[in-house]
Amino acid sequence: MLDRRLQLHLATWLGQWPAPAGLHVVASQRRAQPAWDGRLRPALAVDTGQSAVLSVAPDRVAAIRALARREPDQLLPALPAAVGTPDWCVHDGPFRWSLAPAPLPDVGEWIAPTAPDLPPWVRLFDRPVLVVRDADGNYLAGVGIKRHDAYGQELAVGTVAAAQGRGLARRLVAQAARRVLDEGAVPTYLHERDNQASARVADAAGFPDRGWRAYGVYPR
Structure with missing residues (x-):
């Protein structure tokens, strides 16, 4: 069973969690507000391999859903322009978490x-x-x-x-x-x-x- 703290984090960070199978584009006002470093993150997604939640600002939901249906293979390269930041980049990689960090000695x-x-x-x-x-x-x-x-x-x-x-x-x-x-x-x-x-x-x-x-x- 997924740790409750992680579920609450994903629900808060993305705007919805969990999700049924497939890709779900959801609205979150957080995508239109500064993140931890004072800069925007206009699109964020977590994909378990069975289901995925893609979080965007409310005014971008319809366009992103249409893009995902029309050109699913081009969703990632098209995302920056679709959320209004065409000069920004897409980051894509593993999402990891830990409830039992390695027992390595402190160093810092x-x-x-x-x-x-x-x-x-x-x-x-x-x-x-x-x-x-x-x-x-x-x-x-x-x-x-x-x-x-x-x-x-x-x-x-x-x-x-x-x-x-x-x-x-x-x-x-x-x-x-x-x-x-x-x-x-x-x-x-x-x-x-x-x-x-x-x-x-x-x-x-x-x-x-x-x-x-x-x-x-x-x-x-």
Whole structure:
């Protein structure tokens, strides 16, 4: 049985969950409002392999439903223009979550995202981020938490090239996932389908690929 927190997250994030078999285009006002980083996500979908919910702004539902019926094979490449953001891109890859992160040792320290010498992507977060620094205080790797709602929080991880291969990312993801669970939410993890390095991190941190898929329209 699917964890109730995950069901509540998907219902809140997308506007409907669960769904019968097939693709269901649903309206959500959240697609017309800024997301965790202050930017829009005008289309978001989660697909279990049997059923899928594609969430768009209410004024786009009819057009997207018509597109899905008329040209189902062209739905993804046509989505940015269909939701009014033709210059934006489509992200498509596994949707992962964990209720039992890997028992890896903690490695990072929770600090403010405004701390000195952090990479620009870390500064998008408005709450503490989990960071590893070297002996000289230089940033090596970090995790931020995208707090989509009270039930589901997505983890984002980044490692500088010189520190890759040390297992820092997997340890950070597992550590951050434990914090999310302690706070009563479910940690999720998304990555592009062809990002094998990120897939290995997810697997090692206790986020298995269950065959679920997430896709949507994102700002470049």
